[in-house]
Amino acid sequence: xxxxxxxGLTQKQVAQDFDDVATNYQREINNALAVTGMEHSFxxxxxxxxxxxLATAHFAELTELDVLDLGCGxxxxxPELKGHFRELHGLDISEQSIRIASxxxxxxxxxxxxxxxxxxxSGQFSIVFAVCVMHHVPPEQWELVLTELxxxxxxxGLLLIFEHNPYxxxxxxxxxxxxxxxxxxxxxxxxxxxxxxxxxxxxxxxRTIISVPPSNSLLKLIDLAFGNLPFGAxxxxxxxxxxx
Numbered sequence: 001x002x003x004x005x006x007x008g009l010t011q012k013q014v015a016q017d018f019d020d021v022a023t024n025y026q027r028e029i030n031n032a033l034a035v036t037g038m039e040h041s042f043x044x045x046x047x048x049x050x051x052x053x054l055a056t057a058h059f060a061e062l063t064e065l066d067v068l069d070l071g072c073g074x075x076x077x078x079p080e081l082k083g084h085f086r087e088l089h090g091l092d093i094s095e096q097s098i099r100i101a102s103x104x105x106x107x108x109x110x111x112x113x114x115x116x117x118x119x120x121x122s123g124q125f126s127i128v129f130a131v132c133v134m135h136h137v138p139p140e141q142w143e144l145v146l147t148e149l150x151x152x153x154x155x156x157g158l159l160l161i162f163e164h165n166p167y168x169x170x171x172x173x174x175x176x177x178x179x180x181x182x183x184x185x186x187x188x189x190x191x192x193x194x195x196x197x198x199x200x201x202x203x204x205x206x207r208t209i210i211s212v213p214p215s216n217s218l219l220k221l222i223d224l225a226f227g228n229l230p231f232g233a234x235x236x237x238x239x240x241x242x243x244x
Contacts, residue, residue, distance in 0.1 A: 011093055011115030014136055017180070018073065018094035025074055025097070025180075032178035036170070038213065044076050046214055047162050047234075051077070051129055052084065054238060058158045065126040070118075070149065071133030075101035078108050089125070091118070116144065120152045128153055129160040132234075134192065135184040142187070146199035156243040159201055162236045163187055165208055171233045189235050201239030208232025 018025075029040040055062055065085050069077060072090035074097050081088055082105075089109045092098050102110045113119050115137070128149050137145055149159060164171050166186035175181045187195075189206035196204045207227035214220040226232065 010138065011141070014115070014138075014183070015093040015095070017183075018092070018097055023096070023100070026076070028180055029178070032174050032180070035174065040076070042213075042215075043210070043234075045080075046210060047131055047236075048077050048080055049220075050162075050209065050236060051081075051160055054160060054236075055127055055158065058240075059126065066124060067127040067129070068120070068125045068152070070128060070130040070145075071136070072101060072110070073097045075105050075108060075110075077131065078105045082107055085127075089120075115141070116148075118148045118152050122151050123154045124152050125157060126154050127158045127160065129162075131162045132164065134161060134163055135181070135186050139185050142195055143198060146195050146201075150199045150201060150241060153241045155241055157241040159196065159239040159241070160236060161192065161196075162209075162234060163189075163192060165189070165230070165232050165235050167230045168233050189237070192237050196237060196239045200242070202242050204237065204239040206235050206237045208235040210234055 026040055033040060059065060062084050063086055066087040066089070067085045068089045068091060070091055072078070072092050073094065075090055078088065078090065078101070087109060089111070090098070090101055091111050091113055093113060093115045095112050098110045098112050101108065111119055134142060134145065153159065164175055164186050166172065166188055175184055175186065193204050193206055208230060209223060209227065210233040211226035211229065211231045212219050212223050214223040
């Protein structure tokens with residue numbers, strides 16, 4: 001993991017890095033997570049549950065919505081999202097990742113892009129979520145990414161961003177020892193919140209998750225209760241596009 005001053009990363013380099021690991025993505029992540037005693041699928045399930053919970057709290061009917069997964073990679077979040085939304089779109093800068101995702105999940109609308117301008121019309125999506133994507137974006141482009149997300153969202157659209165919590169020492173250790181994250185620049189909740197508000201989002205909030213492993217109903221409730229504390233391994237940001 002590097003700091004802002006050490007990064008000379010470009011989106012083209014990020015795309016190449018993820019092309020190189022696309023075939024073995026799950027194995028690479030599981031190797032990095034070995035210290036936790038849990039596999040990547042556990043963390044995917046946790047965050048997918050949060051996506052559906054937060055979406056259901058914001059919208060009365062999910063099956064009428066068009067949804068974008070920004071930085072979707074090989075589509076690990078998509079199997080259990082099938083049928084929940086009207087359309088699910090996946091976008092990534094890694095062409096190899098999108099080829100793999102398209103073969104596995106033909107019901108998802110996949111595209112690649114250059115990492116700059118999103119290839120969608122303004123006001124297209126009701127929900128945009130991005131899971132552990134921002135720390136791979138060159139820092140000088142963070143604000144542009146949030147501005148583009150605001151553009152493609154409908155009024156009253158819901159933004160969901162999940163990121164590693166840089167205040168958690170276990171997270172720091174995992175990121176430092178994960179080759180996929182070798183150029184990662186972690187954003188603090190405060191920094192991400194500021195960027196989202198600057199892009200125009202309202203009702204912007206952050207909460208930490210995985211303060212305890214939410215492996216059953218009781219632990220899920222405890223983890224939710226700890227959301228205002230800085231201990232969680234990761235955190236999420238929610239924001240709403242102003243309903244004009």
